[in-house]
Amino acid sequence: MALRRKWTWPGRLSDRIGRHLPPQATRFVTPRMIVMLVSVTCVLLLVFGYIAGRGLLIASFMGNYVPVQTVSTVHARVTMWQPELHSVGTLHAVEGADLAAEIAGLVTNIGFRPGQDVGKGALLVQLRDDSDRAQLAALRASAMLAAQTFARDQELIKSDAISKTGYDTALATLKNAEAQAAAQAAVVEKKAIRAPFSGRVGIRQVDVGQYVAAGQVLVTLQQLDPIFVDFQVPQQQLSQLSVGDRVALTTDAFAGKTFGGEIVAFDPKVDLDTRNVRVRAAIANPGKQLLPGMFATAITSIGRPSLRVTLPQTALSFNPYGDTVFLAIKTGKTKDGQDSFVARQRFVTVGETRGDQIAILSGVTPNDIVISSGQLKLKNGAPIKINNSVSLPNEPAPVPADE
Numbered sequence: 001m002a003l004r005r006k007w008t009w010p011g012r013l014s015d016r017i018g019r020h021l022p023p024q025a026t027r028f029v030t031p032r033m034i035v036m037l038v039s040v041t042c043v044l045l046l047v048f049g050y051i052a053g054r055g056l057l058i059a060s061f062m063g064n065y066v067p068v069q070t071v072s073t074v075h076a077r078v079t080m081w082q083p084e085l086h087s088v089g090t091l092h093a094v095e096g097a098d099l100a101a102e103i104a105g106l107v108t109n110i111g112f113r114p115g116q117d118v119g120k121g122a123l124l125v126q127l128r129d130d131s132d133r134a135q136l137a138a139l140r141a142s143a144m145l146a147a148q149t150f151a152r153d154q155e156l157i158k159s160d161a162i163s164k165t166g167y168d169t170a171l172a173t174l175k176n177a178e179a180q181a182a183a184q185a186a187v188v189e190k191k192a193i194r195a196p197f198s199g200r201v202g203i204r205q206v207d208v209g210q211y212v213a214a215g216q217v218l219v220t221l222q223q224l225d226p227i228f229v230d231f232q233v234p235q236q237q238l239s240q241l242s243v244g245d246r247v248a249l250t251t252d253a254f255a256g257k258t259f260g261g262e263i264v265a266f267d268p269k270v271d272l273d274t275r276n277v278r279v280r281a282a283i284a285n286p287g288k289q290l291l292p293g294m295f296a297t298a299i300t301s302i303g304r305p306s307l308r309v310t311l312p313q314t315a316l317s318f319n320p321y322g323d324t325v326f327l328a329i330k331t332g333k334t335k336d337g338q339d340s341f342v343a344r345q346r347f348v349t350v351g352e353t354r355g356d357q358i359a360i361l362s363g364v365t366p367n368d369i370v371i372s373s374g375q376l377k378l379k380n381g382a383p384i385k386i387n388n389s390v391s392l393p394n395e396p397a398p399v400p401a402d403e
Contacts, residue, residue, distance in 0.1 A: 068383045071343075071374035073328050074312060076364045081308035083352060085241075085300045087279075089231030089249075093292040094282070095197045095223040099124065101212045102190045112219070114203045122195045125206065125218050129191040136184040143177035150174040199223035200288065224288040226261070231298045232276035238266070240302040247281040251296040259283050259290060263300070308351065308359040315372040316358060322347045326378055328369040328386060341386060343371060343378045 105127030112124050153170040156162045195201075202220040206212055229249055233241065241263060249259040261283035270277055281298060283290065290296070317324045325348055328341045348363030364370060371378070378384070 068385050069343075069374060069377055070385045070387050071326075071328070071371045071378070072388050073369050073386050074315065074372045076309050076311055076360065076366055076368045076370055078307050078366050079310050079357075080305050081310070081352075081354070081359055082301050082305045083303045084354065085233060085237055085302050087231040087233055087298045087300070089229045089296055089298045091283075091290055091292050091294045091296055092228040092230060093199070093222040093224065094226060094228055095199060096221070096292055097196065098217045098220045099193055099196075100215050100217045101125070101127065101193060102214060103127075103187070104214050105129075105191055105212060107206050107208050107210050107212060110204060110206070110208060112201045112204070115200065117200050118195045118198065118221075120195055120198045123192055124195055124201065124221075125193040127191040127193075127212070129188050132184065132188045132191060136181065136188055139177065139181040139184050143174070143181045146170070146174040146177040193218060195221055197221070197223055222292055224290070224292075225285045226282045227285045227290050227292070228264075229261070229281050229283055229296055229298055231279055231281075232271070232274065233279055233300075235270050235275050235277055237302060238277050241266075241279065241300060245300060247283070248299040249281075249283050249290075249296050250299070251290070251294055253294060254289060259285065308361075309364055309366055310354075310357045311360055311364065311370055312356050312372050313353065313358045314356075315370050315375070316348070316350065317375060323350050324348065325364060326371040326375045327364075328371055328384060341369075341384050343375070343380065343382045343384050345378075345380045 107125060108128045109126035110124070111122065111126065112118055118124070150170045150173070153162055153167050157164070157167045199221045200223075202222070204219050206216075206218050212218065229247070243263050243265065245263045247261045247263060249261060250257070261281045263279060264282045265280045267278035267280075279298075311325070315325050317326075324345050326343045326345055329344045331340050331342055334340045346363055349361040351359035351361050353359075371384070374384075
């Protein structure tokens with residue numbers, strides 16, 4: 001008959017526990033109770049261990065998981081690049097003046113409408129000149145009498161009928177009368193304010209019946225076509241410009257429109273504070289849209305055109321420690337046969353900008369696939385998916401589109 005091994009460790013454990021418990025509690029510490037407590041403890045340890053292990057696995061997976069990002073790309077291309085110099089300038093009229101009364105008087109007539117184009121010599125403002133004209137008529141009559149007297153004395157002097165002194169007195173009287181008449185005629189003319197050159201008049205600052213003092217501004221007159229733009233260029237760029245060079249002018253007042261002109265003069269000195277030289281260009285303004293005082297951007301071509309690698313400016317990430325781009329690097333094929341790509345960050349050296357484009361001096365070679373949008377969410381080596389269904393602006397001379 002086989003002997004059954006007696007399971008003694010729960011009993012021994014219960015005996016040991018019972019020694020430390022009060023006598024009334026020892027009846028609850030039985031071998032069966034010990035087995036149940038140990039079993040529950042083991043189950044709880046297994047459950048908590050599973051939960052903790054699963055959390056560690058999920059955290060490790062999420063830490064190593066890099067989602068596939070959708071980006072758009074563009075091929076770096078070589079284009080003919082014309083270096084340009086952009087300068088902010090101010091528009092000035094070729095001829096411009098604030099017309100004022102030279103002498104005081106009462107306004108009797110205004111001969112223009114605000115904003116009207118007038119020709120040279122056109123009467124703009126008339127001051128009262130009745131008494132001045134009457135005095136002028138009297139002086140002219142005196143001059144005529146002096147002229148007749150002098151004519152008779154000229155005949156008499158030939159026959160020595162009068163003295164030389166009498167002749168000289170008649171001549172002086174004539175000249176004095178003519179001078180007084182001319183002076184009065186000038187006073188009458190000053191009462192008529194005329195346009196000194198052709199141009200456009202502004203808003204009048206006087207009314208009929210108003211008394212104006214000497215020097216008071218009546219209206220402004222500006223010649224608008226052509227119009228000058230004055231801008232500054234650095235002294236190191238001066239050798240690349242000359243009189244006659246073409247200038248393209250843009251202004252935010254007429255977005256998307258370019259006005260053409262040419263350089264007409266250079267200031268003969270360099271500004272000591274900025275080391276810049278003032279340049280003046282004449283801009284064609286047939287529609288008379290450009291007005292004196294406007295700010296504008298003058299664009300001049302400098303140097304010779306050269307081949308440059310260009311990218312849209314949206315592809316660049318500008319940082320204090322260096323400018324970068326992300327390249328799309330092909331790594332192979334996916335399960336469905338599509339090309340797979342990863343993003344690689346690369347430092348670049350940038351040059352001038354032109355419209356939507358920027359010149360790349362180093363860091364990118366022609367036909368490199370450059371990520372043009374979506375790079376802000378990328379890390380070096382991140383898998384990417386290319387979607388070029390929407391193209392970003394990449395024009396050297398963009399024109400605003402009407403939506």
